[in-house]
Amino acid sequence: MAYHADHMTLLAANDPANRRAALFRERPIDVAERWALAAARVLKPSRLGALPGFAKIYFEELLSPNDALPDPERALNNPPGLAGLVHGDLDLATLLAAYRHGLYPLAHVAPLKWWSPPQRSALLFADMHISKNLGKTMRQHRYSVTFDRDIERVIAACAGRRMGRWHLTWITPQMMHLYAQAYDAGHVHSFEVWNERGELAGGGYGIGYGLGFTSESQFFNEPNASRIGMTVLNWHLAKWGYRFNDGKLMGPLWRAMGFHDMPRAEFLSRVDAAARLPGKTGRWQVEDDIGVISRWRRGERPTSPLALDQPVRERNMRDQRADA
Numbered sequence: 001m002a003y004h005a006d007h008m009t010l011l012a013a014n015d016p017a018n019r020r021a022a023l024f025r026e027r028p029i030d031v032a033e034r035w036a037l038a039a040a041r042v043l044k045p046s047r048l049g050a051l052p053g054f055a056k057i058y059f060e061e062l063l064s065p066n067d068a069l070p071d072p073e074r075a076l077n078n079p080p081g082l083a084g085l086v087h088g089d090l091d092l093a094t095l096l097a098a099y100r101h102g103l104y105p106l107a108h109v110a111p112l113k114w115w116s117p118p119q120r121s122a123l124l125f126a127d128m129h130i131s132k133n134l135g136k137t138m139r140q141h142r143y144s145v146t147f148d149r150d151i152e153r154v155i156a157a158c159a160g161r162r163m164g165r166w167h168l169t170w171i172t173p174q175m176m177h178l179y180a181q182a183y184d185a186g187h188v189h190s191f192e193v194w195n196e197r198g199e200l201a202g203g204g205y206g207i208g209y210g211l212g213f214t215s216e217s218q219f220f221n222e223p224n225a226s227r228i229g230m231t232v233l234n235w236h237l238a239k240w241g242y243r244f245n246d247g248k249l250m251g252p253l254w255r256a257m258g259f260h261d262m263p264r265a266e267f268l269s270r271v272d273a274a275a276r277l278p279g280k281t282g283r284w285q286v287e288d289d290i291g292v293i294s295r296w297r298r299g300e301r302p303t304s305p306l307a308l309d310q311p312v313r314e315r316n317m318r319d320q321r322a323d324a
Contacts, residue, residue, distance in 0.1 A: 016152065016180075023156040024176035030167075037168040038108040050079035057113075061085050069094070072102045072116030072268060081117035090174075092181050099209045100275040102268040104248060106170050119261040121247035122270075125238035126299050127258040130231055137224055138231070138294035143201060145232040146192045147284035151183045154190040154203040158217035171217060179216065182207060189284050191229040193220075201225040204233075206245075212274035213237055214246040230257065232286060235293045239302040243274040258298065 026034070041047065053076045061084065070084030086094075086105055090112060098104065103114045130138075137143075159171035182188040187209070193202040202225025204218025215233075220226040234245055234257070247254040250261055262270075288302075296302060 016184075019152045020177065020180055023152050024173045024180070026173055034168060034172075035109050037166055041108070041168065047079075053078045053082060057082060057085060061087075069098055069101055069103060070114050072114075073264065075116040075118070075264075077118070081115045083114040083116045086112035086114060090178060092178065092185060092187075095178060095182065095207075096187060096209060099207060099212070099214060100271065102264075102271045104214065105175070108168055108170050112174075115248075116264060116268075117249060118264050119250070120264060120267040121250040121254050121259045122262045122267060123234065123245040123247065123254070123257065123259045125234060125242075125244075125302075127260065128231075128234055128238070128296065129256070129258040129298055130294060130296055131256065134224060134227055134231065135294040138228055139291045141291065142196055143225065143228055143290070144194045145229050145286055145290060146194070147233075147236075147286055148183075148189055149192045150200070150203075151180060151188070151190045151205065153200060154192060154205050154219075155179060155217075157200070157203060157219045157221075158205065160219065162219075179205065179207070186281060186283075188216075191233045193225040193229040195222060195225075202229055204229060206233075208242075208279045209271075210275040210279050211242045211277040212244060212246065212271055212279075213242050214248065227253065227257070228290070231296075232290060232293055235296055235302045236284070236287065239287070240280045241277075242279070243277075244270060246271075 042051070057076070065087060067087050072083055075081045075083040083103060090105060095105070098114065102120075103116050105112050106115055107113045155171065155176050159169045159176065161167045179188050183190070183205075188205055188207045190205040191203055192200060195201040199221075201222040202218070202220035204215060204226055206213055206215040215230070218226040218230065230253075237245055245259075246267070247259050250259065293302075
């Protein structure tokens with residue numbers, strides 16, 4: 001995936017359509033690399049057991065095509081969570097309906113597939129954890145965070161190459177344009193983390209549906225940048241009444257922040273309840289200081305500095321003395 005940061009100044013002067021055409025693209029060699037790596041991944045000995053499941057889904061839908069969304073509760077055990085295939089070109093209405101039913105699309109190569117894992121990595125905001133080192137870094141104010149400032153750069157960077165890793169991404173140009181379209185409609189939101197030189201140090205994006213939110217991807221160019229941005233995002237989601245942040249599958253970052261594996265049935269129940277409630281509309285903005293957010297503790301409800309109770313104010317003062 002080609003991502004050229006040195007083109008940003010020129011592209012910033014253009015309209016979003018031109019920026020997206022320039023950023024959301026793959027060269028033929030990138031496409032070939034993605035297909036080759038995807039084939040190698042599928043043929044790994046540890047993954048060969050999933051091939052019958054893939055074949056079952058393919059042949060069932062080939063013989064009896066159905067444009068309706070699959071039942072997430074009937075997803076396969078192997079590969080874990082495969083629920084069905086996406087038929088035709090995925091549009092925004094179908095994408096939003098899928099998230100409201102606990103499904104998400106993902107495929108490194110065609111065809112695009114629907115997934116509903118048996119265990120869903122989810123953050124209930126009362127479980128949010130900020131490590132001491134991360135909190136101290138946030139209070140140094142070497143970084144600032146914005147929301148919905150530069151969705152194109154964030155999506156392109158999330159799809160870009162990662163140091164020391166094979167470049168196998170599911171964020172293809174098709175998905176880039178679709179999530180950008182969802183951003184235009186007010187459903188997708190990004191966070192951007194800027195260093196003291198005004199450079200994009202990290203970022204991420206996700207999609208909201210009612211009072212539910214799913215984090216799609218994130219990236220960092222400097223240590224802890226994406227953690228800072230995600231922490232600021234989670235604070236605001238909790239403050240605005242969102243019920244959870246869905247991380248899809250568990251990983252070290254999610255576990256460190258307080259995400260936990262949630263059984264599919266419980267997750268689907270929470271999605272159904274959250275999707276019925278109105279979420280925050282329009283472009284999002286960061287409302288609170290990063291230093292205040294850094295003192296968020298497990299079990300506390302995010303609030304403004306003026307509303308902090310006496311024990312919290314006293315702890316904040318202790319933290320300030322410790323950081324000095």
